[in-house]
Amino acid sequence: MSLEHLRRDLQYQYGPGASPLFVYSCATLVHNVRCYLDALKSMHSWKDVVFQGAAGVLAYSMKANGNPRVAAALLEAGVQRATCIHYCLDSITLASTPLPATSRWEVEEAVRGGSLLNVDSIFDACRVVEVATDVGLQAKLLLRLNPAIDALTHPYLSTAMADCKFGIEESQVKQVLGVLWSARNSVKVEGVHVHLGSAITDLSVYGNVMQSVSRVLYQIFHYNKPEQIRQFGWHDAAVVNLGGGLGVFPAPHQLPRDHPLALIDTGTSMDPTPTPADLMKVVLPLLPEGVTLILEPGRSLVASAGVLMTEILGVKTNGGKVFVVTDAAMTEVIRPALYSSKHPVTRLTQPKTDTILKEAAHLVDVVGPVCESGDYLAKDCRLPPPAVTQGDCLLVWMTGAYCSAMASNYNMRPHVMEVMVHGPANYKIIRRPQNFDDIMKEYQ
Amino acid sequence: MSLEHLRRDLQYQYGPGASPLFVYSCATLVHNVRCYLDALKSMHSWKDVVFQGAAGVLAYSMKANGNPRVAAALLEAGVQRATCIHYCLDSITLASTPLPATSRWEVEEAVRGGSLLNVDSIFDACRVVEVATDVGLQAKLLLRLNPAIDALTHPYLSTAMADCKFGIEESQVKQVLGVLWSARNSVKVEGVHVHLGSAITDLSVYGNVMQSVSRVLYQIFHYNKPEQIRQFGWHDAAVVNLGGGLGVFPAPHQLPRDHPLALIDTGTSMDPTPTPADLMKVVLPLLPEGVTLILEPGRSLVASAGVLMTEILGVKTNGGKVFVVTDAAMTEVIRPALYSSKHPVTRLTQPKTDTILKEAAHLVDVVGPVCESGDYLAKDCRLPPPAVTQGDCLLVWMTGAYCSAMASNYNMRPHVMEVMVHGPANYKIIRRPQNFDDIMKEYQ
Structure with missing residues (x-):
């Protein structure tokens, strides 16, 4: 289904309520999942990874x-867990909470759900112990490590920088392990x-x-003194969750062929960003043997699958600068x-190529209608002719x-x-x- | 009603749902309105201003x-209009829209409601003319001016800077007036x-x-050629809306006496900020005679009337830095x-003064539980002893x-x-x- 067709269809049904609009591509979600699964395959057979x-x-x-x-689309494509304290849909497992502190009820929910829960600090360790003891179930824990790395x-x-609020710095790991070990009937450390x-x-x-991770895993294995290995330590603690963090990697269909990125050039870097395969190449040789590796990406799974469609309300000039005012704003895209x-911005309808080549580009800001100067979608973009005008539609990419x-x-x-687009003629x-x-x- | 009492009361009724919590003081709202009305009194008698x-x-x-x-509290205290395209409550008048562009349905709503509507650009002027002609009512307009001022x-x-998206730069005023004059049965320019x-x-x-405003008012009066004054020009166009923008000015009860600002010093400037009276002293001598002046503040009316109450989830140290983690986050206070x-931060319960004087303060960051480093409420605050701990309550001021x-x-x-506090024993x-x-x- 072309985006033009989708737009016309929704405008017909919903009028002004159909703009602005986020459109997600199911095919791109599947592609992104596949990139990660293919990379994880290098650890074991595909079957192991998926099933x-x-x-x-x-x-x-x-x-x-x-x-x-x-x-749900990601899970169907092969993702095995989706992390969110509040969800308990079919096949979505409550997993680790990546937060530096969570309220007591959230910890309770996670313990009851059998989730792998992050411990972020000494006070967090104390609370998890308290809640798990109250609930009467053994909580499965990962130590959220602050490796002091930029x-x-x-x-x-x-x-993960030294002076950032997240995680436990290495010098405090022993103290946290002490707190948890003393309540080992209620909690079990599974890894990092x-x-x-x-x-x-x-x-x-x-x-x-990975060096920092290995040192901490060793500490967990050998808790307290080396001679207590397999007697007192959590000797089967062997999970390493590396979180997410990859830049958005290029996908072949992240931009439809008829909307080349250059139509409105936002100065977005086109340098190749690392792929999941690149990540595995770096990480695998450094991973201790027998470890279960969890990758938990967010942005790199969904960013490239989303595009914001927005209508141009008008074009104006101030101080020699051209402003393309859209009906989308910082309320939709605050990044x-x-x-x-x-974020790359393109037109929905492509002008003729020979027009573009003949004439020079103008510098424009793409801005929203919200009453502050921080309300912009893209600044100093190169907009080749013909000029865009009221009623035209722009696409803001990488907004998933x-x-x-x-x-x-x-x-x-x-x-x-x-809206989610499934295949060539189907959307929901x-x-x-x-x-x-x-x-x-x-309000009341 | 003390904030301690309010907190206990709400915790008893709502449990964890009562934190974090915004508390607004009706007395401070009334005080802020009074400051503006007193300043406007200098134009005419109090009676004129209010009634x-x-x-x-x-x-x-x-x-x-x-x-x-x-x-509603502000209107009761003497505010005469509240600006919002969507509201049509008793005694709230639809007024000018301060946006650089609004959707067609919003303009239509404003024209039907008889609101004073801002015209922000040439394309905006064309659309207002089109909508007003369709609706069959004469739209009342102000020209939103871009005076190119930092x-x-x-x-x-x-x-209002030259290269900012808002308003019409002076060189374009004539063209906009031309568009509007040609449709003078459908639109009437009331001012700037x-x-x-x-x-x-x-x-x-x-x-x-004010110099820029005067020049544009003159252009409106004398539209086209001086000899056409009072024949073709909008000779009774005499409204000047100066918007808002004052820094938050000190109010005697913006901080309760038992919570001195210095308890947690966020480095907030205590320099006196200008008051509405100061503004009038500057503006009045420059205002053309016979003009109706609209002041349309937001922040300076409500900021100091609001305080965010938040519970401490825990205190942790990383890289030698102390983090006070609260249950409030950038989701409530993104500023x-x-x-x-x-934003000034204080404790709800004041430590004994002699403890404070004897011991040195620690530097702390007050951060939320959201998973990003931009999630902080205050950085590098000086926190005098005793140390705060899990379960303590902090107040984040100026959050109205x-x-x-x-x-x-x-x-x-x-x-x-x-929550709104009305008087000593009443809240809603x-x-x-x-x-x-x-x-x-x-979601569906």
Whole structure:
């Protein structure tokens, strides 16, 4: 199904409620899952990976996109776990919570659900022990490690530096293990969790990470003194969860052939980003033998599968700068304002190629209608002629992750519709657009 | 009613759902309105201002806080208009839309409601003409002017610079007036709107603004050629809307006496910010005679009336840095991450003064449980002993504006409860906390 066709169809049915609109491609979700599974295959046979999940497990970090239909499509494509404390849908397993602290009821829920739960600090260890003792079930734990490593990404997206709030620094691991060991009937340490951050492009950082992971695994195996191995230590603790963090890797169908990226050039880097196979090449040689490796990506599974369609409200000029004003805003895509991230923008309908070659491009900002200057989708884009105009449709790419998940009702703007495209002639609305009553519902 | 009492009361009734929690003080709202009305009094008698609204009009920009009970409290205190395209409550008038572009249905709504509507660009002028002609009612318009002035605030909060998306630059005013004049049966220009941005502390910028405003008013009066005055021009166009933008000014009861700001020092500047009276002192001498002045503040009316109460989930140390982890997050208060804004943080329960004086303060970050490093409420705060601990309650001040209004469900976090305190023993829940079903409601 072409995006033009989809747009016309939804406009006919829903009128103005059909724009802006997130469109997710099921084919791209499947492709992204396949890239990870193929990479994990290098650990064991494909069958092991998919059906037994012993040596390599692919999990999905639902905070990237919480739409249950997106998670379901990933699970159907081969993802084995989707991480989210609140979900308990068929075949979605409650897994580790990647948070630095969770409320007591959340820990309780995870313990009752038999989830693999992250322990993030000494106080977190004490609470997990307390809750597990109260519940009367043995909690399965990973130590969330802070390896004091700079992931060389945006500071807000870097989550493993020495002075960052996440995880347990190595010098405190012994103390945390002490707390947990003293309550070993209620808790069992299964291994280590490390998550370096998002949008990582330089995989060399994993060298130091794996060294740190190995040291901590050794500490867990040999808890207290070496002679107590297999007597007191958690000798079968052998799970390493490396979290997510790969930059979005190129997928062949992330941009449809008739919408070349260059139509509106946002300065997005086209440098190749590392793939799951590249990650495995770095990580596998450093992984201790017999370890079950969990990868738990978010962004790299869903970002490239999502596109935001938005209508141009008008074009204006101020201070010699051209502004293309769209009906989408920072309320749908806050990443440019918050992380200075760059999203490719294209037109829905492609102008004739010879027009483009003959004339020069203009510099434009693509901005939303929200009342603040931080409300932009892309800055200083090169827009080749012909000029876009009111009513035209733009596509903002790579918006499957951390866009609808971070949406707000700022300026009284309702959450927008979400659609999943399945194959050439089939789509399904997977989130209806909010209306004014939805926004006002909680006020009393 | 003390905040301790309020907290205990709500915890008893709602359990964990009572934290985090926004508390608004009705007394502070009334105080803030009074400051503006007193300042506007200098234009005419108090009676004129409040009951006839001719010379000075106080409006409220609802995007700062969209809770209808907050708007209602402001209206009761003397605000004459509350600006929001969607509202049509008793005594809330649809007023100008401060947006750079609005959808067709929004313009239609505003024209039907007889609102004073901003025209932001040439394309906007064309659309207003089209809609007003279709509707068959004469639309009342203000020209949103871009005076090309730097408001000396955060770039995202500055909305009147030359290369910013908002408003019409002076060189384009004639063209816009041409479009509107040719449809003068459908539209009437009533005056000019200028909004410089938020958190302005240096009022000297208004000198240049008022010059620009005067020039454009003159153009409107004298449309086309001077000899056509009072024949073709909109000779009674005499409204100047200066928008909002004052920094939050100190109010005597913005911090309760028993919670001195210094308890946790976030480095918030205590320099005096300009008051509405200061603004009027600068603006009035520059205002053309006979003009109706609209002030349309948001932040300075509501920010100081709101406080976020949040419980400490735990305290941890990484890289020598102390992190106080709270149950509130960037999902409730995104301003520190987005604008580097600083909010005072205090403890709910005050430690003994002599303890504070004897011991040194620690540097701490107050962070939320959301999985990214941008999730912080305050950085590098000085926390005097005794140390805070799990279960203690912190107060994040100045959170009445652009906090709940920008809230998201990121990390599956529900919108939090909001409470209005009326007098010493009376409070009312004005927004119930969201539950998981609310978040999932639109998925299908």
